[in-house]
Amino acid sequence: xNRGLLILGAGGHGRxxxxxxxxxxxxxxxxxxxxxxxxxxxxxxxxxxxxxLAETLLEEWxxxxxxxxxxxxxxxxxxxLRSAGFAMPTLVHRSAVVSRFAKLGDGVVVTAGAVINAxxxxxxxxxxxxxxxxxxxxxxxxxxxxxxxxxxSGGVITGARAWLxxxxxxxxxxxxxxxxxxxxxxxxxxDLTSAGTYIGVPARLAPEHRQ
Numbered sequence: 426x427n428r429g430l431l432i433l434g435a436g437g438h439g440r441x442x443x444x445x446x447x448x449x450x451x452x453x454x455x456x457x458x459x460x461x462x463x464x465x466x467x468x469x470x471x472x473x474x475x476x477x478l479a480e481t482l483l484e485e486w487x488x489x490x491x492x493x494x495x496x497x498x499x500x501x502x503x504x505x506l507r508s509a510g511f512a513m514p515t516l517v518h519r520s521a522v523v524s525r526f527a528k529l530g531d532g533v534v535v536t537a538g539a540v541i542n543a544x545x546x547x548x549x550x551x552x553x554x555x556x557x558x559x560x561x562x563x564x565x566x567x568x569x570x571x572x573x574x575x576x577x578s579g580g581v582i583t584g585a586r587a588w589l590x591x592x593x594x595x596x597x598x599x600x601x602x603x604x605x606x607x608x609x610x611x612x613x614x615x616d617l618t619s620a621g622t623y624i625g626v627p628a629r630l631a632p633e634h635r636q
Contacts (some may be wrong), residue, residue: 429453430514433479433502435460435472438552439492442534443470445518446490448452455486456568478501488512490532496586496604500568501551503532513549521553527621528565540573548585557589566603575607593628 428453435458456472484503489511513532521539530549538556545559548567555573566585573594582597584603595613605617608624622631
């Protein structure tokens with residue numbers, strides 16, 4: 426496999442993405458990152474320059490992945506790069522379990538130990554992080570992040586740019602609006618119909634978001 430992959434973002438998630446890509450057989454990888462202090466991010470992978478260089482590298486690096494944790498920024502970069510002509514591959518760690526009956530969009534990254542069951546649909550530019558569990562018929566909106574150890578029971582639907590925090594649990598059939606952030610270890614037992622941060626057991630809108 427002689428493909429190369431340009432990864433936007435050389436932080437922690439970028440290194441995880443690079444590790445997945447290497448395992449999948451990408452022989453040539455390079456980063457773009459706005460932080461000047463990361464010449465090779467300790468992996469022997471070069472940082473070619475800042476993020477703004479991306480479109481000038483299209484001919485040499487036609488495959489790209491946006492490895493930026495912030496959902497809004499990741500979605501903007503994904504949309505911009507795809508419009509410029511980059512192909513945005515889906516990357517799935519070999520230890521992840523993804524049903525043949527699940528659907529993964531472009532630019533999705535599924536990291537080690539995650540499980541995605543039959544009928545689930547994952548939108549473009551999503552992160553399904555380490556050990557996350559997404560059960561049957563869930564629908565995850567574009568540019569969302571299902572954090573390490575999060576568990577979604579069957580039929581959960583999230584809007585775009587949702588952030589489901591580490592170790593949270595979501596009851597079957599729950600609907601979650603765009604731009605919702607669910608805190609670490611929260612238990613979501615009813616629909617979350619407006620954007621904001623939800624914390625606790627059961628999950629409730631954080632005080633600073635209440636009117």
